[in-house]
Amino acid sequence: MSGGGPAHGPELTATAAAGDSPQSAGAAGSVASSGTPFVEARPSIWAKFAKSSPLAALITQRLALSVALLFAVSLMIFGGVEALPGDFATTYLGQSATPQAVENIRKELGLDQSATTRYFQWLGGALQGDFGTSWASRNSVSEQIGKRLGNSLFLAFFAAIISVPLAVGLGMLAVQYRNRLPDKIINVVSLAAISLPEFFVGYLLILFFAVQMGVATFPATVYESMTFGQRLSAIALPTATLVLVVLAHMMRMTRAAILNVMSSAYVETAELKGLSSLRIIAKHAAPNAVAPVINVIALNLAYLVVGVVVVEVVFVYPGMGQYMVDAVTVRDMPVVQACGLIFAAFYIFLNMFADILAIIANPRLRHPR
Amino acid sequence: MPDLLSVRNLKIEATSYPPGEAPRTVTLVEGVNFDVQKGKVLGLIGESGAGKSTIGLTALAYGRGGVRITGGEVKLNGEDLLRLSPSGIRKVRGAKVCYVAQSAAAAFNPAHRLGEQVIEASLKHGIMSRAEAEKRALYLFKVLGLPNPETFGQRYPHQVSGGQLQRAMTAMALCPNPELIVFDEPTTALDVTTQIDVLAAIKHAIEETNTAALYITHDLAVVAQITDDILVLRHGKMVEYGSVKDIIEAPKEEYTRALVNVRGTARDEAPDQTNTLLKVENITAGYSNGFKVLQNVSLHLPKGQTLAVVGESGSGKSTLARVITGLLPPQDGTISFDGTVLPKALKGRTNDQLRRIQMIYQMADTAMNPRQTVRDIIGRPLTFYYGLRGAKKTERVKELLEQIEMGGRFADRYPAELSGGQKQRVAIARALAAQPELILCDEPTSALDPLVAEGILKLLLKLQDETHVSYMFITHDIAIVRAIADSVAVMHRGKLVRFGPKSKVLAPPFDDYTDLLLKSVPEMEIGWLEKVLSTRRMESAGN
Incomplete structure (x- = not known):
């Protein structure tokens, strides 16, 4: 923070210009490189927009990047699935896989067409929400995923609304009592939770709450006929498992981010104003620690949606993860591709959302000079 | 009471x-x-x-x-x-x-x-x-x-x-x-x-x-x-x-x-200012946002002498140093060194051209790798420019440490084990190791205490007498200008306001900015502030 405010922008662009990186050239007018005569800078429309409302410009940029990234991922998923060894037709037919039968199935599934054609057909469908037909069950992939995704989001939502406030609150508490007993207890417990594999935590919870005490429902399978209350009771244990798994990570990051800010001069100023330590943490430290915390929260939220395969299997919960694993074992490519793309979309958009929130949280961008 | x-x-x-x-x-x-x-x-x-x-x-x-x-x-x-x-x-x-x-x-x-x-x-x-x-x-x-x-x-x-x-x-x-x-x-x-x-x-x-x-x-x-x-x-x-x-x-x-008495030192400017080493002509430079940090700056520096560049923060004085080193290629204008025009960008310059211009920074702390010993820090340019290794390198590092009045026992220390003044001395030794003809000093004493800063200035002057190196000394402190400069360039908002031999630049008649700058330097005199403020009031009333 040398020199304070206005140095930030120019410094950043300065390194870009000095390093001869061309990427910012188009966006920010003219970059003088060796040999080119200096021309009067004529800012483009984008440059004007970026100058008048840097916030909107940055957000637009992030949105565009996310969409571009999603396209790249779709290409990678398709390519990756293409490159997998093995063949659905051979697996499906098993012993009766005569060349003729294999050929017929390939034709039926459209595998005789070129990869490029199939990619664009798949992408075109996906953009309209149609992920094709499952090879194994001959059902619409979109329809099946719809139900599964609903279940996954239901579980993730409850895990998130419990774990996020809890993590941030505990993190602040740990800072308030840093290096004292409450902080140490919080640290040890969260370290233990991080270190135990999630299936182990899951089985422990089942052992205590479902088997010995008999207060929880197991398996956690949900059906369409269940009421909301029944569903909640069914997902209690998997939710608890997920909370334990993601809590520690977010809590520790909150603690580290706030502690980092606590050593800054403005926190000293707050202390020398005679403010209470809780007010210092909540009012002066936390707002400046938002960006890293938001990022970790987003990562964990993404994990709650896309990384819960193991927990779903342990609790026999009909979510996306299990669906994808099943599809992989039978080489049901449309399902694998659809799941992959949806997972990627969640990851990318949650992270983009975190990025945008962090940008908005920065007063320099929110209130330009 | x-x-x-x-x-x-x-x-x-x-x-x-x-x-x-x-x-x-x-x-x-x-x-x-x-x-x-x-x-x-x-x-x-x-x-x-x-x-x-x-x-x-x-x-x-x-x-x-x-x-x-x-x-x-x-x-x-x-x-x-x-x-x-x-x-x-x-x-x-x-x-x-x-x-x-x-x-x-x-x-x-x-x-x-x-x-x-x-x-x-x-x-x-x-x-x-x-x-x-x-x-x-x-x-x-x-x-x-x-x-x-x-x-x-x-x-x-x-x-x-x-x-x-x-x-x-x-x-x-x-x-x-x-x-x-x-x-x-x-x-x-x-x-x-x-x-x-x-x-x-x-x-x-x-x-x-x-x-x-x-x-x-x-x-x-x-x-x-x-x-x-x-x-x-x-x-x-x-x-x-x-x-x-x-x-x-x-x-x-x-x-x-x-x-x-810390601000007592002053030196007379060199009489002959003709043998030009560095010549900066019509330099215009800026960053990619279109803002021109330097506008049409021209100055020159004779061999073996010191040019002080004075100005407030934001006046473009550090940017000028970056342009001369080639870190920031100018949009317009040329830089000649010892009679040859230097390529604008760092990449285009030969090793020898790089060797002849070295730099010292304001924060010696951040300009040195904290994980390297003084020996490594000073030895790096020796290996890079002269290919020195082993005993020869050790010997030369020791010589350089003697030259900056520190002695060979410091060779194995890390920057964290040195005081602020010692760190700046090591930074000077690193610049000297290349045996440059020009050292760009970017406020090397402004982060130091007055007495320590005075020691650094004396060292720089001593080294100039010994090696006839030229300095372009960037500072905001008029007292330092008086102490070490032969010629002075005053900069304000990216433009050169005043340039010439010290005796001319620091003598009336002044332009408005130089006048303001000189009058703002606190003097060791009780009641100075009131005096300056009342003259200002009178002047503004007179206008």
């Missing part, structure tokens, strides 16, 4: 953790006594490490980092702050005693509006209602001469300048009507032309509100303008304590005399 603040026998300790050794208790301050009466200002003066900030913070019963106040008493209105409970101390901080930090830019919370931060302490201590506090903040903004006082509080810290932030910090300290304010180097980070305004504003505000103050600084000339008494400190002990007049005009101790 009873004393407002009375400090007796103060002892302050900290625990240091030297690598690989058992923790040690270090005594930072010992046996310090002083008093401050209501409405009076006491100046605490000394070099860094003298313990002046540490002592200042004891008035708020605060120890920065692991610092502990272990002995003595700090009585405010007869009540010993060191015996108060934590909640008792909180009632004093921000209410009876307030603090103004050196870097207001860092001390304001970037996430909140200035107005909220200014009135926060008054509200939280229940001293006044929100309406009253806002009214007082507005009054203070006006007293301190802030622009648009009505809307100033609506702004965020990044939206105002450094000088304005420093004044806002003073407003923040004055807002709860405290009995004592601790000013911790409030103008050190500012440009001289800004410093004078902030000094005047602080002085005016203190007089207006009749608040007592502790004024901490390393600059005797500044303290002479604003305080009633001065306490000179060194290594955490009292050196001399007396009225401003006694200390400035008749210092008793040798150390105080050295501080008073």
Whole structure:
């Protein structure tokens, strides 16, 4: 923070210009490189927009990047699935896989067409929400995923609304009592939770709450006929498992981010104003620690949606993860591709959302000079 | 009159953790006594490490980092702050005693509006209602001469300048009507032309509100303008304590005399300024956002001489150095060195061209790899430019260390084990290792204490006599210009305002900017500030 405010922008662009990186050239007018005569800078429309409302410009940029990234991922998923060894037709037919039968199935599934054609057909469908037909069950992939995704989001939502406030609150508490007993207890417990594999935590919870005490429902399978209350009771244990798994990570990051800010001069100023330590943490430290915390929260939220395969299997919960694993074992490519793309979309958009929130949280961008 | 603040026998300790050794208790301050009466200002003066900030913070019963106040008493209105409970101390901080930090830019919370931060302490201590506090903040903004006082509080810290932030910090300290304010180097980070305004504003505000103050600084000339008494400190002990007049005009101790006379050196400019080494012609440069940091700058520097480039922050002086090194290719103009035009960008230059221009930075700390020993730091250019290795390299490193008056025993130390002045010397040795013809010095002494800075300047002059190296010396300090320069370039907002031999540039008739710059440099003279301000008023009245 040398020199304070206005140095930030120019410094950043300065390194870009000095390093001869061309990427910012188009966006920010003219970059003088060796040999080119200096021309009067004529800012483009984008440059004007970026100058008048840097916030909107940055957000637009992030949105565009996310969409571009999603396209790249779709290409990678398709390519990756293409490159997998093995063949659905051979697996499906098993012993009766005569060349003729294999050929017929390939034709039926459209595998005789070129990869490029199939990619664009798949992408075109996906953009309209149609992920094709499952090879194994001959059902619409979109329809099946719809139900599964609903279940996954239901579980993730409850895990998130419990774990996020809890993590941030505990993190602040740990800072308030840093290096004292409450902080140490919080640290040890969260370290233990991080270190135990999630299936182990899951089985422990089942052992205590479902088997010995008999207060929880197991398996956690949900059906369409269940009421909301029944569903909640069914997902209690998997939710608890997920909370334990993601809590520690977010809590520790909150603690580290706030502690980092606590050593800054403005926190000293707050202390020398005679403010209470809780007010210092909540009012002066936390707002400046938002960006890293938001990022970790987003990562964990993404994990709650896309990384819960193991927990779903342990609790026999009909979510996306299990669906994808099943599809992989039978080489049901449309399902694998659809799941992959949806997972990627969640990851990318949650992270983009975190990025945008962090940008908005920065007063320099929110209130330009 | 009873004393407002009375400090007796103060002892302050900290625990240091030297690598690989058992923790040690270090005594930072010992046996310090002083008093401050209501409405009076006491100046605490000394070099860094003298313990002046540490002592200042004891008035708020605060120890920065692991610092502990272990002995003595700090009585405010007869009540010993060191015996108060934590909640008792909180009632004093921000209410009876307030603090103004050196870097207001860092001390304001970037996430909140200035107005909220200014009135926060008054509200939280229940001293006044929100309406009253806002009214007082507005009054203070006006007293301190802030622009648009009505809307100033609506702004965020990044939206105002450094000088304005420093004044806002003073407003923040004055807002709860405290009995004592601790000013911790409030103008050190500012440009001289800004410093004078902030000094005047602080002085005016203190007089207006009749608040007592502790004024901490390393600059005797500044303290002479604003305080009633001065306490000179060194290594955490009292050196001399007396009225401003006694200390400035008749210092008793040798150390105080050295501080008073630190700006005495001056050297005559070289008579012959024709043998040009560096020639900068019509340089225009800027960053990719289209803003031109340098506009049409032309200057030259003779062999074996020193060109001082003076200007405030933002005047483009460091950018000029970057352009000359090739780090920032100019948009227009040429740079010739020893008769040949240099390629604009760093990439286009030959190794030998790179070798002949070296650089020294303001922050020696950040310009050195903390994981490398002094031997590696100085040895790197030896290997890079001269291919020296093994015993030859060791020998040369030792020679260079002798040359900078440090000696070979420093070769195996890490930067963290050196003092600020020693680090800057190592940085000079690294530049010298390349045997350059030109060294660009970017404010190499502005982060150092006056006496240490003087030592560095003497070293640079000695090295110039020995090796006939040329310096382009970037600074904002006119005293340094007088001490070392042969020719001077004054820069303002990216343009060259004045350029020529020192005797011509620093002699009348002046242009407006140079005049302002020269008149803003505090002089070691009581009443200087009033004199300058009244001349300014007269001039503006005359216009």
